[in-house]
Amino acid sequence: MNLNDLIIRIHNDWEDTDVLPVIERVLRSLSIQKEYLQDTPINLRELCEYSGLSNTENELVYKATNxxxxxxxxxxxxxYELYDNGLFEITADEIYEAQKDGALYHPVTGREIPNFENEVTLSFVLSHEFINAEGAIS
Structure with missing residues (x-):
């Protein structure tokens, strides 16, 4: 990944929209903190506050995140993360199977997780491609 090419692509995709400045601010914050954020779940609300975005811009943040x-x-x-006496990463395939079968099983104990939809949370981490990307975001 080349960050300069990424910026051009983002501008081409979001030119003349309210989402473009949000993506730019989030991307700049991620870039500045990428060594600190490596392999760390990202709290998007905190990141947006750090980027100077207000709560009224939530819809734009959702579009930017997607x-x-x-x-x-x-x-x-x-x-996907399961918090159950520790943190366990769950794969997208496991979530798909659980939704299809109606049951998710703990990755270590094998016991069924009741109401797994309420127990599994989403988080975001930086991709290795972004962490190792060439170029800079100004």
Whole structure:
């Protein structure tokens, strides 16, 4: 990934929209903190506050986040996490199977997780491609 190419792509995709400045601010914050954020779940609300975004811009932040998670952009990875006497990462395939079968099983103990939809949370982590990207975001 080349950050200069990424910025051009973002401008082409979001030119003349209210989302463009939000993506730019979030991306700049991620870039500045990428060594600190490596392999760390990102709290998007805190990141947005750090970027100077207000709560009234939530819809724009959601659009920006969806865009940055998209496989063709791949700045953020979506991660499913189960908090149950520790933190356990759950794969998208496991979530898919659980939704299909109606049951999610603990990755270590094998016991069924009741109401797993309420127990699994989403978080975001920086992609390795973004962490290792060439170029700079100004």
């Amino acid at each position: 865009y940055l998670v998209h496989p063709s952009i791949h700045v953020l990875n979506l991660r």
